[in-house]
Amino acid sequence: MLGANAADPDKILRITFQAAETGFDPVRVSDYYSGTVIEAIFDPLLTYDYLARPAKLVPNTAAALPQISDGGRTYTLQVRPGIYFADDPVFKGARRELTALDYAYSIGRFLDPKSRSPYAFIFEGVAAIETPGRYTLVVRLKKPDYNFSHVLAFPLTGAVAREAIEHYGDDSPAHPVGSGPFRLKHYTRSSKIVLEANPGFRELVRDGRRLPMIGGVEISIMEETQSRWLAFQRGDTDMEYQLSEVAPTFMNADGTLKAEFARRGIKLQRSVDPEITYLYFNMQDKTVGGLGKEKIALRRAIAMAYKIDDEIRIIRKGQAVRAQYPIPPGVAGHDPDYRSSIAYHPRAANALLEKFGYRKGPDGYRRKPDGAPLVVRYSSTPAERDRQFDELMKRSLDAIGVRLEIHKERFPELIKLENECRLMMRGAAWIADYPDGDNFMQLLYGPNSGQSNNACYRSAEYDQRYEKSRLLPDGPERDRLYHEMTRLMEVQTVWLLLDSRYRNVLLQPRVKGFVKHPVLHAEWVYIDLDK
Amino acid sequence: MTSSFLVRRLWQFVPTLAGVVLLVFLLFNWVGGDPAYLLAGKIPNPERIAEIRRGLGVDQPYWVQLGIFAQQIATGDFGSSWSTNERVSQIFATRLGPSLTVLVPLLFISTVLSMGAAMLVAYWRGSLTDRAIMIGCTVAQSVSILVYILVFQYWLAYRLGWFPVQGWGGGLGENLLGYAALPVLVGVVVSLAPDIRLYRSFFLDEIGQDYVRTARAKGLAEGRVMWLHVMRNAAIPIATNVLMQLPGLLAGAFLIERFFSIPGIGREVIIAVERSDFPVIKAVTVYVAIATMVITLAADLLYRALDPRVQLK
Numbered sequence: 001m002l003g004a005n006a007a008d009p010d011k012i013l014r015i016t017f018q019a020a021e022t023g024f025d026p027v028r029v030s031d032y033y034s035g036t037v038i039e040a041i042f043d044p045l046l047t048y049d050y051l052a053r054p055a056k057l058v059p060n061t062a063a064a065l066p067q068i069s070d071g072g073r074t075y076t077l078q079v080r081p082g083i084y085f086a087d088d089p090v091f092k093g094a095r096r097e098l099t100a101l102d103y104a105y106s107i108g109r110f111l112d113p114k115s116r117s118p119y120a121f122i123f124e125g126v127a128a129i130e131t132p133g134r135y136t137l138v139v140r141l142k143k144p145d146y147n148f149s150h151v152l153a154f155p156l157t158g159a160v161a162r163e164a165i166e167h168y169g170d171d172s173p174a175h176p177v178g179s180g181p182f183r184l185k186h187y188t189r190s191s192k193i194v195l196e197a198n199p200g201f202r203e204l205v206r207d208g209r210r211l212p213m214i215g216g217v218e219i220s221i222m223e224e225t226q227s228r229w230l231a232f233q234r235g236d237t238d239m240e241y242q243l244s245e246v247a248p249t250f251m252n253a254d255g256t257l258k259a260e261f262a263r264r265g266i267k268l269q270r271s272v273d274p275e276i277t278y279l280y281f282n283m284q285d286k287t288v289g290g291l292g293k294e295k296i297a298l299r300r301a302i303a304m305a306y307k308i309d310d311e312i313r314i315i316r317k318g319q320a321v322r323a324q325y326p327i328p329p330g331v332a333g334h335d336p337d338y339r340s341s342i343a344y345h346p347r348a349a350n351a352l353l354e355k356f357g358y359r360k361g362p363d364g365y366r367r368k369p370d371g372a373p374l375v376v377r378y379s380s381t382p383a384e385r386d387r388q389f390d391e392l393m394k395r396s397l398d399a400i401g402v403r404l405e406i407h408k409e410r411f412p413e414l415i416k417l418e419n420e421c422r423l424m425m426r427g428a429a430w431i432a433d434y435p436d437g438d439n440f441m442q443l444l445y446g447p448n449s450g451q452s453n454n455a456c457y458r459s460a461e462y463d464q465r466y467e468k469s470r471l472l473p474d475g476p477e478r479d480r481l482y483h484e485m486t487r488l489m490e491v492q493t494v495w496l497l498l499d500s501r502y503r504n505v506l507l508q509p510r511v512k513g514f515v516k517h518p519v520l521h522a523e524w525v526y527i528d529l530d531k
Numbered sequence: 532m533t534s535s536f537l538v539r540r541l542w543q544f545v546p547t548l549a550g551v552v553l554l555v556f557l558l559f560n561w562v563g564g565d566p567a568y569l570l571a572g573k574i575p576n577p578e579r580i581a582e583i584r585r586g587l588g589v590d591q592p593y594w595v596q597l598g599i600f601a602q603q604i605a606t607g608d609f610g611s612s613w614s615t616n617e618r619v620s621q622i623f624a625t626r627l628g629p630s631l632t633v634l635v636p637l638l639f640i641s642t643v644l645s646m647g648a649a650m651l652v653a654y655w656r657g658s659l660t661d662r663a664i665m666i667g668c669t670v671a672q673s674v675s676i677l678v679y680i681l682v683f684q685y686w687l688a689y690r691l692g693w694f695p696v697q698g699w700g701g702g703l704g705e706n707l708l709g710y711a712a713l714p715v716l717v718g719v720v721v722s723l724a725p726d727i728r729l730y731r732s733f734f735l736d737e738i739g740q741d742y743v744r745t746a747r748a749k750g751l752a753e754g755r756v757m758w759l760h761v762m763r764n765a766a767i768p769i770a771t772n773v774l775m776q777l778p779g780l781l782a783g784a785f786l787i788e789r790f791f792s793i794p795g796i797g798r799e800v801i802i803a804v805e806r807s808d809f810p811v812i813k814a815v816t817v818y819v820a821i822a823t824m825v826i827t828l829a830a831d832l833l834y835r836a837l838d839p840r841v842q843l844k
Binding site for chain 2 (some may be wrong): 022023025028030113116117118119120121170171174189190191192220221222223224226227230231232234236287288318410411412413415416419430433448450451452
C-alpha cells in the first residue's frame, strides 16, 4: 500500500554544481544548472521515459500525448485534473490547481519580448495558444511541425502560476513555485540550493514505489575541481559528474573504474552526452567559402589534415568519442552505423591541394591558385583551453603547408562576428535542447544563417530536404533525408564533425537506481538512497 | 588645520573617483564585449539582440550610459544584476558577511603573529635566527597562494580530516570555528612571510632611533624598550598597512573563496566578470575605490592620533 508521501526526509541527496546558477524563473535562464533545478520544481506537459533509449516521449501532467491535427499545425492536449502547485504564501492557504491556462500563460511568457527569454527561439513557430476548456490546451503553429511535442517536454516549459510570477516580480527567480516533485526549501545564491520533496506532489508510481523516494536534494556550488573531487572522496557528496579533468585518477584507459574505487563500492556510469562538437567553415568567406571545386578542395584538405584523434587523446584526455554523424547518440535520428566520408589523411590532403592549384611557395606555405598568399584564419577565445585547440590546428595545417592565422577575440564578440558571417573558421558545439534530430539538422538550414547556422551555409538541396523532414515524424523516411543531408554537407565539407564528450557519473554506494538520461538532468525523482 | 585637511582630502575624492569611473567604463566597453550576445541564448536573432540591448541600456550613446553610471554612484543604487536579476545592493549585503568572517580573523591573527615575529627577528638582527627566518620568508613568499590552498586542502582537510574540505553554514559560530578555520589558516600562512619582512624593516627603523638608545641608557629593561617604545612607534606604519590591505582583500580573496566555497564578495566578483555582469562590476569597483580612499584618509588621521608630531597638510 502506498503512503500519502513516500519521500523519506532523512534521505538527502548531496550533489554539486561546478558553476553558479542564475535563478529559477524558466523564461529567464539558459544555463544548465538553473535548468536542472527548474526541471525538479516545475512540471512540463510531457516528459521522457526514464529508461527508454533513444529518449521516448511520455505524458507528464498531460493525460496523453498530444493529438496532432491540421497537417501538423495543431496540437491539442488535456491537462490531468487534480494536480496542484506546491503550497506557497501567494496562494493564501488555498490549494491551487494546475490548469491549461497555466500552460498558456507559461508558454506565452516565452513569446513576450519583455521577457527577453534566451529560449524564445524554440517557440518561434507558435502562432496561437488557446484554452477552450479548463484542462484543454490547443497550440496552433505557423507551419506544420511533427516534432513540436519535444518542445512541450522541454523542462523550461513547466507551468508557473501567474499570481506567483506577478507577486514576486523581479524576485521571481528566487521564488519558484511549481507543481513538480521538489520545491525550494533554502537558497543561498551562488552557494547552496536546498530542495525538499513536494509534500503535495501528485501520485507518481514506479515499480510499486511512490516518487520521489528521497526527502530532498542539497546542491553545493563548488567551482574548483579539487574541491569537488576531495569532497566526493570523503563522502561529503553522493554523486559527481564534473570531474573530466581528473578522470585518469579514477578511470582506467578503457573507461572502467579503477579497482581501488570499485572496492569501496563507488560506481561509475559512463554515457555520451547528446552533443556534437564541430569545426565549421564560413561558406560566405572569400578564402574558404563557396562551392567552387577549388574551395571545396581547400576545405576538404583542411578537414583531412585535422588530427581529431589528438584532440580526443590530448585535449579531451580521452573523454570523448569521434562524432561520425551530426545527430549524436541518444537522440532520435542518430545512426550508430554511419561513417563519415572525411577521414584523417594528410597525404591525400596534400595531393588534393596540389591538384587544385594550391602550390607551395619558397617559404614552404601554399598559395592560392591565382598565386596570392593563402592564409586561413581560425577564431578562438583567449581561454587556456582554446590555446590548446589553436596549437593543434597549427600543427595540423602545417602538415599540409597551409598558413594559419589565429584570430583571438572575446566570446561575445566572436558570437557577434559569427552572426554577421564574418568569421572564416571556428570550432563550435551544440548540445540537444530536445532529443530529436531536427534540433541538430537545423544547424545547416539556410534561413538559420546568422543564428544557429554559424557556417552561413545556404544550399537549396539541403534546405528542400530539411523542410521535407520537418513534415515527417521520426522514422525511416526522415532518416533517409538526414543521411542525404549529411552526405551533402560532407561532400561540400561545410563542417568537420569532431567529437561527442563522455559524461562520467561517479556514485557513492548509497545511491540506488540512478541511470543517466540523455536530456533529463534532474533524475533525482527516480533514485533512492541507503541511509 | 585638521578640518581644512579633511575638506581638501574629501574634495580630492571627486577627481579620483571620476578617474576610476572613466577607466572602468572604458575597460568594460573595450574589453568586456557586448553583453547582449551572452544573454541572448543559443540562437540569437537580431531583434532579440536589439531588445536585450535596449533592456540593458547599452544601446544608449556612451555619454548617456556614463551619466547613468554617475547617477548610480550618487544614489548608491546600481540596479540589478544582468544575469540573475538580484539587486546589486542585496548581493553586497549578503556576501559581505562571509567575506568578513574570513578576513577579520585572518587580518587579526596574521598581524599579531607577524608583528611578534618581526620584532623578534629585528631584535636579533644579523643572527642565525634572523637569517634563517628571512630566507624562509623569501622562499615562502615566492610560492603561489594556489599551492598553499591545494596542499593545505589536500593534507589538512582531506588526508588528516582536521577541517572540512569546503563549505559554508548558516551560523556565525559554525562558520568561524568550522568552515572558515582552514581558509583563515591558509590566509595567515600566505600573509606571514611578506608581513614579517615588511614589519621587520619598520622595527629596525625604530630600533635605530635615538629614543631607543636613550631608553636603554636610562637603564630600562629590554622588554620594556621593545614592547612599549619600539612597538608603539612601529605600530603606526603597521596599522596603516593593515588598513590599506582591507579593501583589496575583500575583492581579492577570490581564490580562497572559490576553493572553499565561501559565498563572499571575491567569488561574486569573479562570477560577475565571467558573465560580463556590468552592474556588479561597476559597484565593486566603485565601492573598493571609495573604501580605499576612506581608509587612506582614516590611516592618515590615525597616524596623527598616534604620533602628535605628524602634521596633516
